[in-house]
Amino acid sequence: MSATLSYNEGTLLLNGLSPKEIDRLFAEGVWKWDARIERFRTDAFRYGQVAEILRGTFGSSLCDMIPKPAELHWPKVCLHKPRRDQAEAIEAWLSSGGRGLVVMPTGSGKTEIALHLMARLGVSTLVVAPVRDLMYQWHLRIREGLGIEAGIIGDRLHKPSAVTVTTYDSAAIHMSSIGDRFGLLIFDEAHHLPGGFYRDAAIMSAALLRLGLTATPERSDGRHVDLDWLIGPEVYRRKLSEAEHLAPFETVRIPVKLTDEERERYDTASLAIRGWYIEKRKEKKDYDKKDLLAEANHDIAARRVKNMMFLKEAIEDRADEKLRVLEDIFRLHPQERVLVFTGSNAMAIDISRRFLAPTILSHTMKKERQAVLSGFAAGEFPVLVANQVLDEGVDVPAAKVAVVVGGQASTRQAKQRLGRILRPDGAARATLYEIVCEDTSEVERSRKRRRSDAYERTRHRKF
Amino acid sequence: MLTSEHAIVNFERDRALPDRLSRKSDAHYVDLAAAMLRVYREGVGLTRRELHRHIERLFDEEPCDARRIASFCKLLDDASTFHTDGGGKAARLRLKVFRLAAKKHPLVTEKQTKTLLGELEQEEAVVKQEIAAELGMSWQEIDEALYADVMQFHRLKTPPDYPDENALLSHYNVAQTQAALYKAQSATLTANKDFKTILRYVKLAGLLHEIRRVDETTYRIQLDGPASLLRTTSRYGVRFATLLPALLTCKDWSFTARIRTPWKTLAILDLSPDSGLKSHLDVPPEFDSIVEENFAGKFGEERDGWRLVREGAILYKHQKTFVPDFVFRHEDGREVFFEIVGFWTPEYLKAKLETLETFSDRKILLAVCENEGALEAFGGWAGRIITYKTGIKLGIVMAALETLSL
Numbered sequence: 001m002s003a004t005l006s007y008n009e010g011t012l013l014l015n016g017l018s019p020k021e022i023d024r025l026f027a028e029g030v031w032k033w034d035a036r037i038e039r040f041r042t043d044a045f046r047y048g049q050v051a052e053i054l055r056g057t058f059g060s061s062l063c064d065m066i067p068k069p070a071e072l073h074w075p076k077v078c079l080h081k082p083r084r085d086q087a088e089a090i091e092a093w094l095s096s097g098g099r100g101l102v103v104m105p106t107g108s109g110k111t112e113i114a115l116h117l118m119a120r121l122g123v124s125t126l127v128v129a130p131v132r133d134l135m136y137q138w139h140l141r142i143r144e145g146l147g148i149e150a151g152i153i154g155d156r157l158h159k160p161s162a163v164t165v166t167t168y169d170s171a172a173i174h175m176s177s178i179g180d181r182f183g184l185l186i187f188d189e190a191h192h193l194p195g196g197f198y199r200d201a202a203i204m205s206a207a208l209l210r211l212g213l214t215a216t217p218e219r220s221d222g223r224h225v226d227l228d229w230l231i232g233p234e235v236y237r238r239k240l241s242e243a244e245h246l247a248p249f250e251t252v253r254i255p256v257k258l259t260d261e262e263r264e265r266y267d268t269a270s271l272a273i274r275g276w277y278i279e280k281r282k283e284k285k286d287y288d289k290k291d292l293l294a295e296a297n298h299d300i301a302a303r304r305v306k307n308m309m310f311l312k313e314a315i316e317d318r319a320d321e322k323l324r325v326l327e328d329i330f331r332l333h334p335q336e337r338v339l340v341f342t343g344s345n346a347m348a349i350d351i352s353r354r355f356l357a358p359t360i361l362s363h364t365m366k367k368e369r370q371a372v373l374s375g376f377a378a379g380e381f382p383v384l385v386a387n388q389v390l391d392e393g394v395d396v397p398a399a400k401v402a403v404v405v406g407g408q409a410s411t412r413q414a415k416q417r418l419g420r421i422l423r424p425d426g427a428a429r430a431t432l433y434e435i436v437c438e439d440t441s442e443v444e445r446s447r448k449r450r451r452s453d454a455y456e457r458t459r460h461r462k463f
Numbered sequence: 464m465l466t467s468e469h470a471i472v473n474f475e476r477d478r479a480l481p482d483r484l485s486r487k488s489d490a491h492y493v494d495l496a497a498a499m500l501r502v503y504r505e506g507v508g509l510t511r512r513e514l515h516r517h518i519e520r521l522f523d524e525e526p527c528d529a530r531r532i533a534s535f536c537k538l539l540d541d542a543s544t545f546h547t548d549g550g551g552k553a554a555r556l557r558l559k560v561f562r563l564a565a566k567k568h569p570l571v572t573e574k575q576t577k578t579l580l581g582e583l584e585q586e587e588a589v590v591k592q593e594i595a596a597e598l599g600m601s602w603q604e605i606d607e608a609l610y611a612d613v614m615q616f617h618r619l620k621t622p623p624d625y626p627d628e629n630a631l632l633s634h635y636n637v638a639q640t641q642a643a644l645y646k647a648q649s650a651t652l653t654a655n656k657d658f659k660t661i662l663r664y665v666k667l668a669g670l671l672h673e674i675r676r677v678d679e680t681t682y683r684i685q686l687d688g689p690a691s692l693l694r695t696t697s698r699y700g701v702r703f704a705t706l707l708p709a710l711l712t713c714k715d716w717s718f719t720a721r722i723r724t725p726w727k728t729l730a731i732l733d734l735s736p737d738s739g740l741k742s743h744l745d746v747p748p749e750f751d752s753i754v755e756e757n758f759a760g761k762f763g764e765e766r767d768g769w770r771l772v773r774e775g776a777i778l779y780k781h782q783k784t785f786v787p788d789f790v791f792r793h794e795d796g797r798e799v800f801f802e803i804v805g806f807w808t809p810e811y812l813k814a815k816l817e818t819l820e821t822f823s824d825r826k827i828l829l830a831v832c833e834n835e836g837a838l839e840a841f842g843g844w845a846g847r848i849i850t851y852k853t854g855i856k857l858g859i860v861m862a863a864l865e866t867l868s869l
Contacts, residue, residue, distance in 0.1 A: 008689055009688070009689040009690070010689065010690055011689050011690055011693065032692050032693060034692050035673065036671050036672070036673045036692075036781065036782065037671075037781050037782055038781055041689070041692055041693065042693065043690070043693055043694075176689070176690075176698075197698070200696075200698060204690070296529065297527065297528040297529070298526045298527065298528070299526050300523075300524060300525075300526045303526070303529065306529075324572070327569060327571055327572060330568065330569035331569055331571065331584075334568070334569065345613070349610055349613070352609075352610075353606060353609060353610070354570075354587070355564075355568075355569065355570055355587075356560055356561055356563075356564030356565075356570060356590070356591075356594075357561060357564075357568075358557065358558070358561045361613070363613070363614065364554075365551065365554065367551065367554070368551070368554040368557070368558065371558055372558075375562075380562065380565060381561060381562075381565050382565060382568045382569075383568065383569075
């Protein structure tokens with residue numbers, strides 16, 4: 001019997017080889033005998049490697065049942081000529097065999113690179129993006145650049161086609177059923193891929209061509225080393241500081257005070273929490289937040305203290321004064337587009353209801369998203385309010401003023417957010433405002449945020 | 464179903480114990496559950512957020528994990544219906560309002576009348592009144608409708624369909640066990656009487672099985688997914704969770720799942736029909752058809768040394784399995800499988816023939832309903848086939864048994 005290679009739920013099956021032949025041809029552990037179906041089995045991502053060995057041995061008698069990726073003809077390619085650095089990245093990826101990672105700052109046209117490669121290769125492609133906004137943005141860019149309506153998997157849709165956009169979540173869940181359909185995988189913000197379950201999106205696909213795009217491949221858990229086999233080696237890197245076209249910008253930190261009423265509730269909660277810790281530490285010296293959270297699962301008093309912590313965060317997050325500061329910022333920039341980032345959906349909605357400005361929240365549907373984004377781009381809406389969903393690379397054209405109202409401390413987030421307002425736009429100077437509560441833990445988060453190398457000198461300004 | 468964020472699992476030594484409310488130690492939960500159902504039944508028109516606040520308040524004096532409260536909220540929500548603004552009404556209203564307001568940006572609390580620029584500013588309250596007048600609604604109406612499509616602001620349409628508080632509590636226990644199973648890597652199922660039904664559910668859940676016969680009537684089934692062979696993975700956990708309610712309707716089984724703990728070790732989760740979990744699904748009927756039932760009744764327990772056992776054996780070859788309707792077992796050890804093929808569609812017939820072909824080396828007797836084309840389709844089974852019209856005749860079966868079992 002001749003050797004037969006086929007795809008099965010995110011894995012490859014091999015039939016027609018004796019265990020001896022397997023041992024002779026392959027490194028140990030590549031194939032495993034699956035007694036449940038009497039076939040050899042391995043992960044789909046090894047397709048390139050095992051198919052090469054099998055073809056070398058069996059030649060044309062190898063029965064390779066993995067479908068050839070569909071060839072595509074783009075109805076209308078409409079792309080700018082790549083810049084020098086973009087062209088370098090394209091060549092670097094191609095000459096490394098079509099597998100690898102391109103590292104470039106946010107806003108320096110990584111999407112363009114991917115579209116150029118898609119145009120050149122003309123194979124069925126799956127684009128994996130971190131969040132739905134980005135997924136829809138790829139959808140739009142593919143239509144504009146290549147003249148094709150991409151399929152969508154995610155956001156409660158399941159419409160795969162030869163070119164499809166999806167999210168990491170959906171890709172990991174569905175890859176076992178679509179992993180033999182694509183010739184090229186594009187992982188946008190590829191640093192997400194090695195995390196836990198998401199990696200199935202790469203492991204369960206038989207795609208030979210793999211492109212990873214990111215500004216910041218490094219992960220604090222060290223798992224970025226796995227990108228090497230999940231996607232490929234780093235083939236091109238350009239750092240933020242080398243980005244010659246980025247506009248100069250300044251960061252302005254604005255401390256706000258809680259109102260008397262907020263302050264009173266905040267201090268009462270702080271006092272109760274402190275009192276609790278003092279009592280508890282009499283019995284257990286190193287009693288900490290973890291102990292409190294565990295105790296709250298079976299003790300009513302502990303649960304109340306835990307709720308006080310949430311209350312404090314909520315007071316900080318939605319402090320009244322922040323709305324007044326926002327009003328002043330809007331007044332300062334009446335002619336400019338202002339992008340507002342919040343730490344929660346609740347605060348985004350508060351701001352929207354106060355200033356009647358459109359929001360993009362995690363559950364905003366496609367149609368409204370596009371109306372809001374294009375309205376903001378066209379200057380129809382002067383303000384756009386978003387919670388963290390806009391953190392990564394969503395195309396908001398050339399806003400020069402951004403405001404961060406609360407949010408999590410994270411240097412990556414800070415970089416991504418800055419990338420948003422640093423879009424090249426002539427000589428215009430960009431400003432990032434940061435509104436934080438004074439004398440609260442938010443000040444500490446803001447400090448952490450500023451440790452990011454993307455921030456320059458910070459000016460403090462009291463309103 | 465709950466999500467894995469709702470899962471409360473205690474680990475004791477190598478055991479995984481999903482959160483479980485017991486009739487004895489948690490007797491007061493009957494009242495709590497009744498009160499929860501009351502909140503929803505009397506809360507038609509309230510938002511999810513308001514309903515959840517009410518539920519949380521019921522637990523004010525109940526020392527328990529916050530995830531337990533969140534779980535009840537989820538289960539109650541899932542069993543209810545809400546006004547969801549499917550048509551995008553709120554989104555359209557938003558765009559309309561925001562477009563009108565954009566021309567007046569920024570909306571200030573108070574005009575700064577001392578500066579020239581300030582003179583051009585628009586006051587929030589004034590603009591909102593203008594927009595309200597233009598849209599022919601009051602501002603309060605607009606403000607309430609503006610974000611009515613946000614999940615937390617959905618309003619309750621019909622309350623949960625739990626028949627009573629006990630049903631809610633049983634469902635909670637099953638749902639917590641399901642949530643624990645999300646982290647399952649593999650499982651072993653020992654099945655006895657109901658293995659035909661169980662295998663059908665296993666296949667529906669998309670799990671792979673490896674069957675071993677333990678004794679005449681008992682089979683041990685190892686369950687996991689395709690990639691489980693290559694690496695430990697919890698990606699099939701959801702499939703185990705979907706299997707559970709179906710499994711709970713069956714009899715005579717035991718189930719052992721290997722669950723990944725937060726410390727990346729493995730813990731065992733044991734289940735059986737005696738675990739005290741009650742499925743919300745109906746118990747499957749014992750007989751597939753009236754023809755089978757009548758035949759079993761006519762045959763009785765024993766006849767001419769032959770015993771009749773309903774669904775008494777699995778024939779299996781890799782992932783292909785076949786459980787004939789009956790097994791005839793003679794006291795001298797002879798065995799004949801008996802399959803009744805009733806009314807059929809071409810698709811059903813094709814699948815049946817394919818299955819039978821896989822096991823054509825076994826002693827299988829077919830009873831085929833006599834209608835056009837039936838005998839033709841089963842041409843290859845000549846000598847191993849009897850036909851019937853309304854009921855299967857005993858004499859013909861007994862004769863066929865003797866010739867076939869030689």
